[in-house]
Amino acid sequence: MQRIYLDYNATTPVHPAVLEAMLPYFGAEFGNPSSVHQFGQRASHAIEQARESVAALIGARSSEIVFTSGGTEADNAAIFGIIGHVLRTEKRSSAAHPHLMAGAGKEGRIYLLDRDNPGKLHSGSDSQIVQSLPGAIGGLFGNPAYFDWTLYFCGSGDSLKAFPISNAQMASTPASHSTEMFGYPGCLPTISANGKANGIAWILDPAGVLRAYDASNLANELYNSSQNAGRDALGPAVKFTVPTVANGKVYAGTQNSLAVYGLLSPGTAAFAISNAAGGDATAVAPGSLVSIYGSGLAASTATAASFPIPATLGGAAVAVDGISAPILYASPTQINAQIPFEVSAGAGSISVAVNGALVGAVSINIQASAPGLFVQQEGNAAVVKPGRGSKLPKPACRDRHCDCWIFYRVGSSQSADRRGCCGVGNPSIERTGPGHGDNRKPACNRAVRGAGPWFRRALSGEYPGAANAGGTVPAAHLAWRRDQ
Numbered sequence: 001m002q003r004i005y006l007d008y009n010a011t012t013p014v015h016p017a018v019l020e021a022m023l024p025y026f027g028a029e030f031g032n033p034s035s036v037h038q039f040g041q042r043a044s045h046a047i048e049q050a051r052e053s054v055a056a057l058i059g060a061r062s063s064e065i066v067f068t069s070g071g072t073e074a075d076n077a078a079i080f081g082i083i084g085h086v087l088r089t090e091k092r093s094s095a096a097h098p099h100l101m102a103g104a105g106k107e108g109r110i111y112l113l114d115r116d117n118p119g120k121l122h123s124g125s126d127s128q129i130v131q132s133l134p135g136a137i138g139g140l141f142g143n144p145a146y147f148d149w150t151l152y153f154c155g156s157g158d159s160l161k162a163f164p165i166s167n168a169q170m171a172s173t174p175a176s177h178s179t180e181m182f183g184y185p186g187c188l189p190t191i192s193a194n195g196k197a198n199g200i201a202w203i204l205d206p207a208g209v210l211r212a213y214d215a216s217n218l219a220n221e222l223y224n225s226s227q228n229a230g231r232d233a234l235g236p237a238v239k240f241t242v243p244t245v246a247n248g249k250v251y252a253g254t255q256n257s258l259a260v261y262g263l264l265s266p267g268t269a270a271f272a273i274s275n276a277a278g279g280d281a282t283a284v285a286p287g288s289l290v291s292i293y294g295s296g297l298a299a300s301t302a303t304a305a306s307f308p309i310p311a312t313l314g315g316a317a318v319a320v321d322g323i324s325a326p327i328l329y330a331s332p333t334q335i336n337a338q339i340p341f342e343v344s345a346g347a348g349s350i351s352v353a354v355n356g357a358l359v360g361a362v363s364i365n366i367q368a369s370a371p372g373l374f375v376q377q378e379g380n381a382a383v384v385k386p387g388r389g390s391k392l393p394k395p396a397c398r399d400r401h402c403d404c405w406i407f408y409r410v411g412s413s414q415s416a417d418r419r420g421c422c423g424v425g426n427p428s429i430e431r432t433g434p435g436h437g438d439n440r441k442p443a444c445n446r447a448v449r450g451a452g453p454w455f456r457r458a459l460s461g462e463y464p465g466a467a468n469a470g471g472t473v474p475a476a477h478l479a480w481r482r483d484q
Contacts, residue, residue, distance in 0.1 A: 141185035
């Protein structure tokens with residue numbers, strides 16, 4: 001008698017092709033895919049390949065594919081994917097729906113429910129609940145956060161998003177979102193604040209980075225642990241974990257440790273300084289534009305919008321030997337400022353303060369004159385060759401061996417032209433190096449045009465053997481020299 005198996009709902013035989021594909025992982029490739037060692041990473045890679053294959057087969061995103069160990073786990077995942085991610089909200093409700101709760105599913109749909117009347121199952125639509133936002137986020141594998149009438153969601157393959165609530169309705173689009181996107185399984189935000197002020201949204205990036213965002217504007221990242229990796233690196237992340245904030249500290253668990261973050265002692269933060277044009281750390285002089293790199297350098301990101309250039313921007317203030325420096329750009333990780341002309345050459349210091357509190361100070365050697373040449377990618381000088389009909393200033397090129405070019409530089413004092421050459425103490429440029437003209441030919445005339453004391457100066461002149469229009473000039477072949 002032939003036996004017929006009718007319990008495929010419980011278990012099924014393995015298809016031969018599936019068995020063949022799985023055999024290596026029952027033997028040689030047996031690593032735990034959640035581990036960071038080589039065996040585990042190979043197994044993890046195989047799972048992600050399988051996830052992408054299944055997603056392509058059914059027209060879904062890979063982040064929407066969830067593997068379970070059996071039917072019971074799958075059923076529970078489906079149920080709790082809808083109602084398990086609950087956050088209670090007492091504010092911004094309505095008379096009809098005074099008590100709300102919110103959650104989302106792995107398909108990326110956000111649900112706003114009436115806690116007193118959740119609505120039950122309703123096929124075909126979500127008309128039985130307060131609100132439903134399909135496709136608003138990536139698949140959610142954890143809880144949202146709630147702060148000051150705003151819900152914060154961080155779905156898989158998506159950014160951290162803030163949805164405000166008013167009159168028992170969520171905004172259909174986020175009020176703000178992070179610039180960063182987060183891979184599987186997304187992140188679980190937590191909020192720290194002083195009452196309703198100074199809200200900070202903390203998340204553990206699956207890439208192993210602790211991040212902090214301004215809760216009122218998630219586009220403004222306040223801190224991340226990779227800004228100063230030598231001091232703050234987090235370590236390998238654990239899936240579905242949330243940072244814990246208590247007693248002024250942030251606790252973040254990793255696969256091998258518990259990391260505790262807190263405020264630095266005032267004035268001890270380290271930062272680096274370089275010429276903003278060429279990146280030379282030693283080219284710092286009165287009038288130079290400098291870039292300051294570090295962490296916690298400003299309270300927010302801001303750009304100077306008009307003259308005079310402000311001495312405080314984004315909550316940050318920079319002083320050079322006690323003299324306030326104009327700030328062109330400020331962010332928590334970088335400040336662009338100008339060395340005041342009043343500063344004297346010699347040993348000095350640069351300090352940074354945020355909202356009046358000293359962040360740190362470093363010693364520097366201030367040069368009498370240290371021009372910085374603006375460079376582009378791969379070390380090429382930022383130069384312009386005025387063509388026919390160009391509105392750019394063009395010097396009179398009198399030598400047949402010379403072409404006319406304009407270079408942009410910063411960090412030199414003002415002086416008048418003299419006999420077609422730069423005045424004493426005002427650097428000029430000459431072309432050097434192999435393949436850049438015959439040095440026996442007459443020297444080319446040089447002249448300064450368009451002096452600009454705040455941002456940049458255009459130095460135009462004539463150069464032997466200049467490249468054709470459209471060519472590049474390596475910055476290494478442009479040497480500063482003083483005309484006597």
